[in-house]
Amino acid sequence: MMKRIGLLTSGGDAPGMNTAIRAIVRTAVHRKMTITGFLKGFRGLINDDATTMTSRTVGGIINRGGTILKSARCPEFKTRQGQRRALETLKKHAIDGLIIIGGDGSLAGAHVLSQRYNVPTIGIPASIDNDLYGTDFTLGFDTAVNTALNAIDKLRDTATSHDRLFLVQVMGRTSGYIAEYVGFACGAEEILVPEEKTDLRKVRRVLAHAKDRGKSSCIVIIAEGDDAGNAFRISQKLALEEIYEVRIAVLGHVQRGGSPTAADRILAGRLGYEAVMALRARKTDVMVGITAGQLRFTTLLKAVRKSKSFDRKMLKIAHILAT
Numbered sequence: 001m002m003k004r005i006g007l008l009t010s011g012g013d014a015p016g017m018n019t020a021i022r023a024i025v026r027t028a029v030h031r032k033m034t035i036t037g038f039l040k041g042f043r044g045l046i047n048d049d050a051t052t053m054t055s056r057t058v059g060g061i062i063n064r065g066g067t068i069l070k071s072a073r074c075p076e077f078k079t080r081q082g083q084r085r086a087l088e089t090l091k092k093h094a095i096d097g098l099i100i101i102g103g104d105g106s107l108a109g110a111h112v113l114s115q116r117y118n119v120p121t122i123g124i125p126a127s128i129d130n131d132l133y134g135t136d137f138t139l140g141f142d143t144a145v146n147t148a149l150n151a152i153d154k155l156r157d158t159a160t161s162h163d164r165l166f167l168v169q170v171m172g173r174t175s176g177y178i179a180e181y182v183g184f185a186c187g188a189e190e191i192l193v194p195e196e197k198t199d200l201r202k203v204r205r206v207l208a209h210a211k212d213r214g215k216s217s218c219i220v221i222i223a224e225g226d227d228a229g230n231a232f233r234i235s236q237k238l239a240l241e242e243i244y245e246v247r248i249a250v251l252g253h254v255q256r257g258g259s260p261t262a263a264d265r266i267l268a269g270r271l272g273y274e275a276v277m278a279l280r281a282r283k284t285d286v287m288v289g290i291t292a293g294q295l296r297f298t299t300l301l302k303a304v305r306k307s308k309s310f311d312r313k314m315l316k317i318a319h320i321l322a323t
Contacts (some may be wrong), residue, residue, distance in 0.1 A: 002120075002280050004034045006095040007053070009067040010041035010074075010106035014126040014140025015260035016268040017067040020101055022058040023272025029055050031280065036093050040070045041102070042077035042109055045086040050093060062265060065143075065257045071102075077109055087117050096120065097279040101139070103127035104304045107287055111300035114285035122275045123287040123300050128256060131175035133306040134298025135289025139271070141177065142263040144255040148182045151251055152219065156186065158247075159217035165207065165244035169231040171255050172223035176310065178255070179223035184318040189218040191318055192234070194225040195310040204238050206319075211243050218244065270295075 005028050009017050021037075028035045035053040038044035051057075061068055076082035090098065097120035100110040107123040114121040125132040128144035148170050159166045168188075172178045176193025183191030189210055192198050203220070210218055222231050231248045240246045260268065267290065274288045274295055287303040289296045 002033065002096045002282075004036065004094050004096050005276065005279060006036050006038060006045075006090060006093065006098040007069070008038040008041050008045060008098075008100055009069045009071050009126070010100060010102035010109065011071060012103060012127065013066045013071050013256055014103075014128050014138070015065045015143035015256075015258055016139035016264035017101055017126050018058075018061040018064045019260055019265045019268035020124055020126070020139060020272040021067065021069060022061055023269045024099055024276055025053045025058045026055050027273045027276040031276065033276070036095060037069050038089075040072040041106070042074040042082075042086060043072045044070075045089050046074065046076055046082050048089045048092065050089070063259045065259055067101075083112060083117065086113070087119070090119060097122070097284075099124065099275045099279065101126045103129070103138075104132060107132070107300050108304050111285060111304070114300065120279055120282070120284040121300075122278050122283065123303065124271045124275055125287055125289055125303070128178065129172055129175040130177040131308060132287065132289075132303050133308045134287055134291070134296060134303045136291050137263075137267060139264055139268050140256070140260070142267075143258060143261045144171065144178055145181045145185070146261055147255050147258050148178060148251055149185050151249075151254070152182060152186045152221075155249055156217075156219060159219060163216040163245065165218045165220065165240055165246050167220045167222060167231040167235055167246065167248045169222045169224055169248070169250045171251070171253075172225055174225045176223040176225070179221045180311070180314055180318075183221035184314055186219060186221070187322055188221045188318065189215075189322045190220040191315055192220070192222045193310075193315070194223055196312065196315065200234070200237050204240070204243075207238075207240065208243050
């Protein structure tokens with residue numbers, strides 16, 4: 001019988017993690033289960049840095065960014081010795097099942113615990129990059145997009161006032177989802193993503209044509225993982241100063257923080273609840289996600305390894321609407 005659940009957040013923080021923690025704890029308490037939180041991800045699991053969680057523990061965190069359980073990288077967990085120490089901690093606290101909130105590396109670790117050590121484990125996808133297969137959106141993505149969009153709307157005001165071109169670099173290590181959604185929503189003239197081969201000569205022609213049509217300012221959104229390089233190198237390669245006065249803005253880690261949007265709070269609440277219910281139903285080695293509004297379970301291995309389809313049509317529509 002599932003009586004004691006372990007919980008940790010791992011990898012890069014994402015808005016909505018706290019909301020998911022709250023949902024997990026209160027669902028478990030409602031079901032007469034005990035929750036033990038491990039601080040700083042897998043490091044806390046290895047070092048037995050644990051805390052008992054109650055409904056009051058998670059009071060007032062639904063609107064907070066980051067994670068009250070903290071997060072940290074843990075290379076030691078990749079070793080057999082580190083994994084065995086984590087297993088000893090779980091046994092010490094009589095943990096019947098474990099919920100891990102995080103991105104691809106975190107869910108890969110969850111898979112190891114499930115397959116190698118028979119620990120019932122459920123993963124919740126939390127990554128601003130939206131790069132996990134098996135869910136339409138990951139926790140933090142919507143907030144990151146809105147944070148970036150808010151900043152870019154302000155940059156658009158300056159670009160228009162001074163007849164400038166802004167190259168704006170957003171996060172997205174190997175995923176162009178933030179760039180695509182932000183670029184579409186802000187009406188960017190160009191959106192450069194790692195999923196598409198970047199033709200810098202074509203980009204220059206588009207911007208030159210925009211100038212010829214009377215556009216006094218432009219916005220170009222660049223995913224940090226784009227194959228053409230970062231915004232500074234792209235600016236040098238394009239020689240854009242011949243067309244526009246150019247400014248560069250790198251939004252960076254500001255996209256990770258902030259109060260989660262309503263969409264992220266709702267998603268986190270649903271996933272947190274379903275993760276607890278999945279453990280109660282003896283599910284293991286799966287990630288809980290939402291696709292087309294419906295609950296979906298995907299094996300952790302598939303969630304991490306299978307490529308998520310990228311909606312290239314959005315790029316086409318964005319280009320047409322920006323002309």
